[in-house]
Amino acid sequence: MPIGGPSDSSPSRSRRRDAARVKAKELRVSQKKKDRRNKVFLQGGMAIAAVAIVVLVALVIVNSIKPAGPGPKNMASDGALIGEGLVTARTPALQPDANPRPSEADPTGAVANIRLYVDYLCPLCADFEDANTEQIAQWVDSGAATVEIHPIAILANKSAGTKYSLRAANASACVANYSPDDFFAFSSALFVDQPKETSPGRSNDELKNVVTDSGVSEALSSINSCIDDGTYESWVEAATDRSTAGPIPNSSIESIIGTPTILVNGKPYTGSFDDPKEFASFVQQALGETYSTSTSTPTPATPAP
Structure with a gap:
């Protein structure tokens, strides 16, 4: 009678290790994809925020500068x-x-x-x-x-x-x-x-x-x-x-x-x-x-x- 456990125990552990490695690889790939998406979203958000800031500054500048208009009547000589x-x-x-x-x-x-x-x-x-x-x-x-x-x-x-x-x-x-x-x-x-x-x-x-x-x-x-x-x-x-x-x-x-x-x-x-x-x-x-x-x-x- 053989001494030890069931005859298929080693292959089972090997399959589990392989499966774990495959799962870990899938998780790493998935995480990289998620990181890339987050990076894209972050860069996009920063770009949108930058554009918003530029627009806001432009509006402030435009609103602070009075457009040239006609002068007052009765002062055509500047006096x-x-x-x-x-x-x-x-x-x-x-x-x-x-x-x-x-x-x-x-x-x-x-x-x-x-x-x-x-x-x-x-x-x-x-x-x-x-x-x-x-x-x-x-x-x-x-x-x-x-x-x-x-x-x-x-x-x-x-x-x-x-x-x-x-x-x-x-x-x-x-x-x-x-x-x-x-x-x-x-x-x-x-x-x-x-x-x-x-x-x-x-x-x-x-x-x-x-x-x-x-x-x-x-x-x-x-x-x-x-x-x-x-x-x-x-x-x-x-x-x-x-x-x-x-x-x-x-x-x-x-x-x-x-x-x-x-x-x-x-x-x-x-x-x-x-x-x-x-x-x-x-x-x-x-x-x-x-x-x-x-x-x-x-x-x-x-x-x-």
Whole structure:
């Protein structure tokens, strides 16, 4: 009688081992397929997420950039021209990418043309405004002078991130568009209790209060919406770029390098900003020089100091 177990025990173990190896191989193949699928799904998910992020960033950028639109009416020269009776000259809106149309100086040489390039956050602009606005208003009201005010925003990054210069200039453009004969009063009012550089400046609601306090009574709802919407901010930026790149028409300077820049009959004023007598003397001198080269003969109506 043979010693040991059943005669087929070894083959059975061998078959079991072979079966186990086959099963393990199948599991490995299956796992590799699953890993490849997961990798594909992961890469696809990452690609989708990346596309979503790109789209989101693009939307944020697009929404943060205001499309170029027409400028305000009555500022086709990039400034508001105010004449006798403090009436603002009417002009059509400047279309996107259109060149400004310089205002024409008085052909007789008898009227002083004063041009002011101002930033509503500029403290020197406030000094000049405080010292000279009353006499300029008298000259312009009587017809002895015109004043053309160009709001620009070269200090837009000096207000704790609120871009006050840009918003204030936009507000002035809103007034010029909807209530042009109130532009001079509103522009002057922006310099009263002027915010300091590096401060946030006035909020939009506070700018709207200045509109009301300065005596603007026409189209208040439209002006307020214009301020909130930043309707003319892209135009202000374009006008600022034009002034700082130059050329400055009908003047002896190439570009605006700081504010205030004050031109009288095209000549830059370099005297004291807070001395009204010195400025009045300069206006008379510039007016006299212009008149002496004019071919017309009327007696010039020079502004009184």
